[in-house]
Amino acid sequence: MIDQAVTDFSRPATGGQEFRLSEQRGSALVLYFYPKDSTPGCTTEASDFRDLHDEFASAGCRIAGVSRDSLKSHENFKAKLELPFPLLSDVDESLCGQFDVIKMKSMYGKACRGIERSTFVIDAEGVLRREWRGVKTAGHAAQVLDFVKSL
Template sequence: MLDQPVPDFELPATGGKTFRLSDRQGKPLVIYFYPKDNTPGCTSESQQFRDLYPEFQSLGCGIVGISRDSLKSHESFKAALGLPFDLLSDSEEKACTLFGVIKTKNMYGKQVRGIERSTFVLDSRGVLRREWRGVKVPGHAQQVLEFVKTLR
């Protein structure tokens, strides 16, 4: 999928909105997939993107976070962390499937299906320019920001 246009998709977003990828053409976009609201790694990752959001904005870059959690869960997670960007609910795994982020993982000795923490950067034309899979949270948002700076 790298260096290819990402197919359009639509998901429910926080704030009672509907996110459509095609509506975001014209500026770069960071899409980060995370396993679950209110868990330590996902909280830390979202806080890092929140803290760097003004820098992403200064580059004209948007950010959205996606997990399989409900909109209700997303709304409280977003409010608790003061996130300035929308979270998208992918309970039917439409975007998860499109980006191939659903993996079988070992959790406490059991096999479970879940989201592999992954981040994707699309350029202003909706072309996938960079992907990170199996993301380790510390410093990740800064890495993404540094890459977005190279898109000019």
């Protein structure tokens, strides 16, 4: 999928908005998928992207987070962390399926389906330029920013 155009999609987003990929043209986009609002790793990841938001914006890049949580959950998570970017709700897993991020995981010794923490950089023309899968949160946002600056 790298170096190929990403198929347009639309998802409900925080702030009562509808997020449409085609409307992001002209700016690069970091689309990061995370398992669940208000969990420790997801809080760290969102906070790191928040803290670097101005640098991403200066590099001509937008950020959006995606999980299967409801918009209500997203609104609470966004407000609590004061996130300056939208969170997209993918309750039906259609966007997760498009990016193939649903995996079998182990939680407390039981197998369950969940989102594999993954990040995608889509350039200003809508072409996928880089992906990270199985992300560890420590230092990840800075690594993504370094890549974005190289575009």
